[in-house]
Amino acid sequence: MGVAELNKIVIYGVGLIGGSFALALRQAGAVREIVGFGRSKTTLDEAMRLGIVDRIGESEAAEVADADLILLATPVAQMATIFARIAPYLGANTLLTDGGSTKSDVVAAAYANLGDKVGQFVPAHPIAGAEKSGASAALAELYQGKKVVVTPLPENSDxxxxxxxxxxxxCGAAVCELTPAQHDEVFAAVSHLPHLLSFALVHDIAQRDNRDLLLSFAASGFRDFTRIAASSPEMWRDICLANRGALLSELGLYQRELEHLHQALTEADAAKLEEVFRVSSQVRGSWKQQ
Structure with a gap:
């Protein structure tokens, strides 16, 4: 399939991820018609007003068979249901991809619901997010210079x-490949765990009687560490549950790290604290320059 053949794409979820995908392809002149599906009529109407979609989808029977590409940009827990709705109408030449932050569960849902059409689904995860959600958060430039991980299936054709x-x-992205299992292990460590920790710190503060006093003195360190705690609760609930095996493993490793720091503080072990901080500073500093 070439770019000129993108007469129609269908997007489930026209918020940050799906809306930005639509705007980027439109800006690239790569698509003639964009059709949107979603749970919220308000969001769909807003996507129409903002020029993200050309029209709101009528039904799978009316929209899926002649689509060149379908993007699932919904929370991952919704994808099994959408696969089941799409499957009976999926045209032989229609490709599917997704923007989910976990891959093993999405792949399992595809196998369970797409049957012999599973080869038309090429899973993906754009590493480009923001705390804001909804159609108004969509940006044509969101994926510029960002990584997108694709996790191909054995059934996918070249x-x-x-x-x-x-x-x-x-869309401007740099594309790389991992297996679904590799993807979930990597992102449990560098994305899902940080979000869990950020939510946990803010939740801890939120339950204290003096939280307003504490927050009144919070500065850039607290702001930077907790920025991602403003993300969608529904989406991150689904991600954490979908990848709970790998996330529990990473959480266990982090708990051991905290135990070592707790021991160092208890014993006033300045050398141990400095060593941990030095290694962390060096790694973070070199990563920043990449």
Whole structure:
């Protein structure tokens, strides 16, 4: 499938991820018509007003068969239901991709619901987010210079993988590949755990009687560490549960790290504290420059 053949794409979830995908492809001149589906009529109407979609989808029967590409940009817990709705109407030449932050669960849902059409689904995860959500948060530039991970299935043809890679590249992204299991292990460590910790710190403060006093003195360190705690509770509930095995493993490692720090503080072990801080500072400093 080439770019000129993108007569129609269908997007489930026209918020930050799906809306930005639509705007980026529109800006690239790569699509003629964009159809949106979603749970909220308010969000869909807003997406129409903002020019993200050309029209709101009528039904799977009316929209899916002649679509060149379908993007699932909903919370991951909704994807199994959407696969089941799409499957009976999926055209032989229609490709599917997604923007979910976990992959093993989404892949399992695809196998369970798409049957012999599963080869048309090329899973993906754009590493580009923000705390804001909804259609108004969508940006045509969101994916510029950002990574998108694709996790191809054995059933995917080379042409299907190449096409999905191309669509994300047209959005300005740098595309790389992992297996679904590798993806979930990596992002448990560098994305899902940090979000869990950020939510936990803010929740701890929120339950205290003097929380207003504490927050009145919070400055840049607290702001930077807790920025991601303003993210969608529903989305992060789904992500944590979907990847709970890998996340529990990472949480266990982090708890051991905290135990070592607790011991160092208890014993007033200045050398141990400084060593931990030195290694962390060096790694963080070198990562910043990449």
């Amino acid at each position: 042409a299907a993988i190449a096409s999905v890679r191309l669509f994300w590249e047209l």
